[in-house]
Amino acid sequence: MTRFALTIEFDGGPFFGLQRQENGPSVQQSIEEAAHAVTGEQVTLHSAGRTDSGVHALAMRSHVDIAKQIEPFRLMEALNAHLRPDPVAVIACEVKPDDWHARFSCLGRSYEYRIRNRRAPLTLEKGRAWHVAKPLDAEAMHEAAQALVGQHDFTTFRSAHCQSASAVKTLDRLDVSREGDAVLIRAAARSFLHHQVRSMVGCLALVGQGTWRIEQVAEALEAQDRSALGLNAPPEGLYFVAARYPDEE
Amino acid sequence: MTRFALTIEFDGGPFFGLQRQENGPSVQQSIEEAAHAVTGEQVTLHSAGRTDSGVHALAMRSHVDIAKQIEPFRLMEALNAHLRPDPVAVIACEVKPDDWHARFSCLGRSYEYRIRNRRAPLTLEKGRAWHVAKPLDAEAMHEAAQALVGQHDFTTFRSAHCQSASAVKTLDRLDVSREGDAVLIRAAARSFLHHQVRSMVGCLALVGQGTWRIEQVAEALEAQDRSALGLNAPPEGLYFVAARYPDEE
Numbered sequence: 001m002t003r004f005a006l007t008i009e010f011d012g013g014p015f016f017g018l019q020r021q022e023n024g025p026s027v028q029q030s031i032e033e034a035a036h037a038v039t040g041e042q043v044t045l046h047s048a049g050r051t052d053s054g055v056h057a058l059a060m061r062s063h064v065d066i067a068k069q070i071e072p073f074r075l076m077e078a079l080n081a082h083l084r085p086d087p088v089a090v091i092a093c094e095v096k097p098d099d100w101h102a103r104f105s106c107l108g109r110s111y112e113y114r115i116r117n118r119r120a121p122l123t124l125e126k127g128r129a130w131h132v133a134k135p136l137d138a139e140a141m142h143e144a145a146q147a148l149v150g151q152h153d154f155t156t157f158r159s160a161h162c163q164s165a166s167a168v169k170t171l172d173r174l175d176v177s178r179e180g181d182a183v184l185i186r187a188a189a190r191s192f193l194h195h196q197v198r199s200m201v202g203c204l205a206l207v208g209q210g211t212w213r214i215e216q217v218a219e220a221l222e223a224q225d226r227s228a229l230g231l232n233a234p235p236e237g238l239y240f241v242a243a244r245y246p247d248e249e
Numbered sequence: 250m251t252r253f254a255l256t257i258e259f260d261g262g263p264f265f266g267l268q269r270q271e272n273g274p275s276v277q278q279s280i281e282e283a284a285h286a287v288t289g290e291q292v293t294l295h296s297a298g299r300t301d302s303g304v305h306a307l308a309m310r311s312h313v314d315i316a317k318q319i320e321p322f323r324l325m326e327a328l329n330a331h332l333r334p335d336p337v338a339v340i341a342c343e344v345k346p347d348d349w350h351a352r353f354s355c356l357g358r359s360y361e362y363r364i365r366n367r368r369a370p371l372t373l374e375k376g377r378a379w380h381v382a383k384p385l386d387a388e389a390m391h392e393a394a395q396a397l398v399g400q401h402d403f404t405t406f407r408s409a410h411c412q413s414a415s416a417v418k419t420l421d422r423l424d425v426s427r428e429g430d431a432v433l434i435r436a437a438a439r440s441f442l443h444h445q446v447r448s449m450v451g452c453l454a455l456v457g458q459g460t461w462r463i464e465q466v467a468e469a470l471e472a473q474d475r476s477a478l479g480l481n482a483p484p485e486g487l488y489f490v491a492a493r494y495p496d497e498e
Contacts, residue, residue: 009369009372009373010372010373011372011373011375056373058373076368076369077368080368080369080370083370084370087372087373087375088372089369089370089371089372090369091367091369118340119325119326119329120258120325120329120338120339120340121329121332121333121338122338123258123259123260123336123337123338124258124259124260124305124307124336124377126260126336128373
C-alpha cells in the first residue's frame with residue numbers, strides 16, 4: 001500500500017459536509033467513489049478537518065492508502081476525471097511515509113471567514129460569503145477577537161454535537177480586517193471545536209454591528225455556556241485554507 | 250424626470266448579455282422590469298459597456314430616467330428587492346445632471362480577465378475564470394501585450410458583429426501578472442471593440458503556452474485581419490470593473 005497525501009479544493013454548497021453522511025452527498029463519498037473507479041479498491045479518505053454542510057475548502061489536506069501502482073500525478077489526474085461534474089478537485093498529490101496521517105500528524109489548521117458588508121444582495125459571491133447588510137466596525141471586531149486568542153475553555157463556542165473530549169483549545173490567531181466592503185476573519189489553531197469558527201464569527205459580527213459591547217465577547221467566553229452564544233455565522237462564508245505538518249515546516 | 254446613475258454588479262452566467270436580446274434573458278431586461286415594478290414607468294437602461302453572454306461586471310455604470318419622486322437610496326433598495334433572485338445587484342445609486350450619460354459621458358472603461366492556470370478543474374471559480382491547464386509564462390504574455398498598447402487599428406481583435414464605425418482604438422493599458430496559480434490581465438481604454446479584450450487575451454494565452462512567439466502578437470495586430478487571430482478567450486473569465494467620468498475625476 002502507498003499513502004498518498006491529497007490537497008483538495010471544493011465548493012461546499014451541494015454537499016452535506018466533507019465527511020460521509022447517511023442523509024446526503026459528501027465530499028468524502030465523491031472522492032472515495034472516484035478512487036474506487038480508478039483503482040478498483042475500497043479506499044477510505046482521512047482528512048485534517050471536518051467541515052459542515054456548505055463550508056468550502058481551498059486546500060483541505062487528506063490521505064488515502066492505495067495498493068495499485070500509480071504515480072501521484074496520474075492518480076491526481078484520474079481522480080479529477082472521475083470527480084466531474086462534482087465541484088471537488090484534487091489540486092496536489094504526493095507520496096508520504098506510512099506514518100504520515102492527514103488528521104493525526106496535523107500541527108495546525110487555518111480557516112478564513114468572508115463577510116460581504118453592504119446593502120445590496122450578493123451576485124458573484126452568493127453562497128461564497130456571508131451577506132451582512134448592517135455596517136460592521138472591523139476594528140472593534142478585531143479588538144474583541146483578541147480576548148479569544150490563547151488557551152481557553154471554548155464551551156460557549158462549541159456545537160451541541162461536538163465530539164471533542166475537551167473544550168479547552170489554544171487559539172493562535174483571530175484577525176479581523178476590512179478590504180473594501182469585505183470583512184475577513186482569519187483563524188488559526190492546532191485544532192478547533194465543532195462550529196467554533198462560525199460561533200466566534202457570529203459573536204464578532206454582533207460587536208461589529210454595535211449590538212454587543214467589545215467586552216461581551218470575553219464575557220461570553222468566561223460564561224463557558226452555549227446559551228451565552230450570540231449568533232452562529234452561516235456556513236457559506238467559511239473556508240478551510242491550510243493545514244500544517246511537521247515534515248513540511 | 251430625474252436621472253439616476255446606477256452601479257451594477259452581476260454574474261453574467263445565466264444571461265445572454267447585458268443588452269436586451271430577442272432570444273433570452275438579459276441584465277437590461279431584469280433591471281428595466283424591476284424599475285417598472287418600482288415606478289410603474291417604462292424605463293430604458295443605458296450602460297457604459299455592452300457585455301456578452303457569460304461576461305460579468307463588478308461595477309457596470311448605467312443610468313435610468315424616472316419621473317416618480319424617489320430618493321436614490323430607496324430606489325436602490327427597491328430595485329434590489331425586485332431583482333431577486335436574479336444575480337444582479339445595484340450596489341450604488343445617485344442623482345446626476347440630465348446631461349450625464351452612462352455611455353456617452355464615459356471617458357474610459359476597465360476590464361479584468363481572470364485565468365486559473367493549473368491542472369485540476371475549477372470548483373469555487375467554475376464559471377468565474379478561464380481554466381487553462383497548460384503552464385502559462387505570464388512575463389512573456391505581459392511583454393507581448395505591450396505591442397498592443399497605444400493607438401492601433403484593432404481589426405484583427407474585433408468580432409465580425411462589431412458595430413463600431415472605426416477599428417482604430419487607443420489601448421491605455423494591458424498588464425499581465427501572476428498571483429499564485431491565477432494569471433490576471435487588466436485592460437483599460439476609452440472604449441473597446443466587440444470581443445477586443447477576449448481576442449487579445451486569447452492571443453496572449455497562446456504566447457504564454459509557447460504556441461506563439463512574443464512577436465506574433467504584434468504581427469497579428471499589423472495584419473489587420475480577423476483570420477490572423479489566434480484564439481478568442483471564453484467569456485467566463487471577463488469582468489467589467491470600472492468606468493471613468495469627467496465629474497468624478
